[in-house]
Amino acid sequence: MDIYDKDNNLVFADYQPSDQGSPISAVADEFGNATFTGVLWPGYSSSGGTTTYPTPNLTTIYVVLHAVGGAPTLSLGGGMQMSLVPVGSGHYSDPIQLDYPTEDRSCTPVVLDIAKVNDPTSSTTITKFGAEITYTMTVTASEDNFVTARAVTVNDVLPGYGTDTSGTVSYVPGSATCDANIADLGADSFCDTSFASNKVTWELGAMRPGDTRQVSFTVTVDTQNVDSNPAAFTIVNKATVESADSDPVDSNKVENPVSVPISTGISISKKASVSVANPSKKWFSTVVRARGQVVTYRYKVTNTGTLPINQIKLTDDLNFGPTYGTSALNSLDENDLFNCRVGGDDTSSAPDYGATQTFTLGQNIGNTTPVTLNAGESLWLYCDLVVPASLTDQQIESNAIFDEAAVSGSTLKGAVNAQSFVVTVQVTPVESAIVPFKAITDEDGYNYRKFDDLGRLEVTTPKTYRMFVDNVSTVPQHVVVYDYFDNTSKGLSKTARDAIFNSMVCINYNQGAGAFPDPLTPGSTPGVNDAAFTGGSQDTTFAADIQGKHAGTWLARTQDLGIIQPEDGWNFACQAQLPPGEYELTNIFRVISTPVLAPDSARKSGRISMASVPAATGNQDVQSSAGVRLGTPVNEGGGTGGAVDEQTAASPLARTGADMVLPAAILGMLLVGLGVSTRRLARVVR
Incomplete structure (x- = not known):
């Protein structure tokens, strides 16, 4: 030669x-x-x-x-x-x-192979912008190589920025990784990753004959082709491997078909919790707070469309008055909200102020880092409010704090906006260490009211009662609850009233998610959605309550709830089948509690204990009532015991500021849950 x-x-x-x-x-x-x-x-x-x-x-x-x-x-x-x-x-x-052999290159051909896979694969059509694709490359040095391949490098140019026609993607920062067996390959094998100019690079060091290395990274699909509906394109990607002893070798190409229907939308739900450090991790549409205490509002903003949302702004409308939009105290409004911050999720407590990014109402969220909300993603926002200590008993007896939020944002196809439901904070002077609540609700567990004023019932009609109890004191309470019908039931005999009472289905309703059951059906989780008041009904004699009233004997059902910690509670739901006719029927939820003077170590951490919330020193006996009024019936009475005259005396809970007799103007308003229980009434955003 x-x-x-x-x-x-x-x-x-x-x-x-x-x-x-x-x-x-x-x-x-x-x-x-x-x-x-x-x-x-x-x-x-x-x-x-x-x-x-x-x-x-x-x-x-x-x-x-x-x-x-x-x-x-x-x-x-x-x-x-x-x-x-x-x-x-x-x-x-x-x-x-x-x-020719040199110190930088072997004269022997070094064979390297690279194979690429994608997740999801080409058989799955991607249907939303921002969807993730993970690419994994396997690099193999041929066993027939006589020498070690030096300075092995893998390069991957992002789809849309190389020579192949493709839709574009964005690199997920920090997603470039290597396999975990580097140490097994020798000291001259390593993994250094970098990303620059739309290219991901892995420096792998040496690969001996037969060695195999695996690298991967993740991208998200960019928003593009939005003038077509659906936006359709294909993501195409390949990688290359080279070394000091071999020329670049391409991997196989992988593809991902994309078809995104174009739509825009945003939603917001607002709920509240009764402390900044809320250990119960639950959020409600109605809470009870004493004067001087903190309420934390949580706003959940969700992108319900397919296009990303930018320039997100949150506004708030807060007033103290008899109804939302009417102010009895002009000095209390949304300007009293403070500590607004970003973070958390559906299950977490509110983040501490300063631990996450903050924001200002009415301004773009993302003071330090702009926030983009992709399709299907949610953003959780929080603001605090201190219930004014200056409120008088007269003011809080007939007024509450009402709050509604709105959110707006911008997409490539225009603006989006939404409003929340009204959240209610009922202020209580805390005459009792225990707050009970009872109301009639609709079939979905919402729309609370004290009485249903209906015409004559022509057919048997189900009515659902919601009730719960909260410990608003600073010490644990041993709580026993009772449920019974008022003995003065106009238009119903005692026999008819007792028949309705005994046929009622009751459950413990402490679940934090899922639709409200209708009809009520006991579930299988004790304390969450299982049957309540399972001991049956019997005549029960009560002494006078905390107000010196309501002594007597009633046909009642009972349940011992055991120890309820401060700022915790318990929930129930009962359903009655009301017969045809014209009558009045009042259902009473009565709570008797005994303080447990446990040592300080038994109290939960992170509580906010204000001077306006007293430690209970004796038994508490309070009640709340709700019912129906049908037509103009006669009084047939029956039974023994004191009667509750709803026309002349407000319910006991009204005197605590927690169970107000609601004016007609706010009947039907969404008033979900009181307090901070881990097991509260429909503790979920639907």
Whole structure:
């Protein structure tokens, strides 16, 4: 063979390895294939334990074979091994370029392979912007390599920025990773990742023959083609691998079809909690707070469309009065909200102020980092309010704090906005350490009212009662609850009234998620949605309550709730089948509690204990009532015990400021849940 230098000058004519003093052997097989071994390149020397390479003009050489065929080469410590496949005679005129061995590159071809997969795969159509795609590449050094591949590098240009026609994506910061077995591959193997100019790079170090490495990264689909509906395109991606001893090799291409229906939308739900450090991790539409205490509002903003939302702003409208929008105290409004911050989720407590990004009402959320809300994502926002300690008993008896929020944002197809339901804070002077609540609700568990004023019932009609109890004191309370009908039931005999009472279905309703059950059906989780008042009904005699009233005997059902911690509570739901007719029927929820004077260590951490919330020193006996009024019935009475005259005396809870007789103007308003219980009335945003 003839050897030429990089400038195509003939260096050795009819070169024979023996000319350089190197031993040579040639073995031909039955097909005439001959293999030459032990060949050293011209200029190679191993004297003194060092390797001397040729001068620069021989860093690249040409080999001209005197027989047609291929010339695969393998390195042997600076020399080479060549196989010739003669298929005829004559001079082979097209030179085969070989890389001459240097300190930076082996003369032996190093074979690296790279295979790429995507998740999701091409069989899954992506249907939303912002969806994630994870790419994983497996790099393999051939077992036939005679040398270690040095400085192995994997490069991946993001889809849409390379030579292939593709939709565009964005790199997820920090998502570039390597396999975990680097230490097993030797000290000269490592993993250095970087991202620049829309290209992800992995520096892997050395790969020995047979080594395998795996790298991956994640991208999100950019918003694009929004003028078409649906926005349809394909994400195409490939990677390359190279080393100091081999040229770049492309991986296979992977594709992801994308088809996104174009729509815009935003929603907001607002609820409240009764302390900044809320350990119960629950949020409600109605809470009870004493004067001087903190209420934390939570706003959940959700992108209900398919386009990302930017420039998100939250506004709030707060008033103290008899109804939402009417102010009895103009000095209390949304300007009293403070500590507004971003963070959390459906299950977490509110983050501490300063621990997360803050925001200002009416301004773009993202003071330090702009917030973008992708399709289906939610954003949780929080603001605090201190109930004014200056409110008088007269003011809080007939007024409450009402609050409604609104959210707005911008998309590529225009503005979006939404309003929340009204959240109510009922202020209590805390005459009792226990706050009970009872109301009639609709079939979905919402729309609270004290009485249903209906016409004559023509058919049997179900009515659902919601009730719960909250410990608003600073000590644990042992709580026993009772449920019964008022003995003065106009238009119903005692027999008819007792029949309705005994047929009622009651459940503990402390679940934090899911639709309200209708009809009521006991579930299987004790204390969450199982049957309540399971001990049956019996005549029960009561002493006078905390107000010195309501002594007597009633047909009642009862349940011992055990210990309820401060700012905790319990919830129930009962359903009665009311017969046809015209009558009045009042249902009473009565709570008797005993303080448990446990040591301070028994109290939960993170509580806000204000001077306006007293520690209970004796038994508490309070009640709340709700019912129906049908037509103008006669009084048939029946039974024994004191009667509750709803026309002349407000319910006991009204005197605590927590259970107000609601004016007609706010009947039907969403008033969900009182207090901070882990098991509260429909503690979920629907």
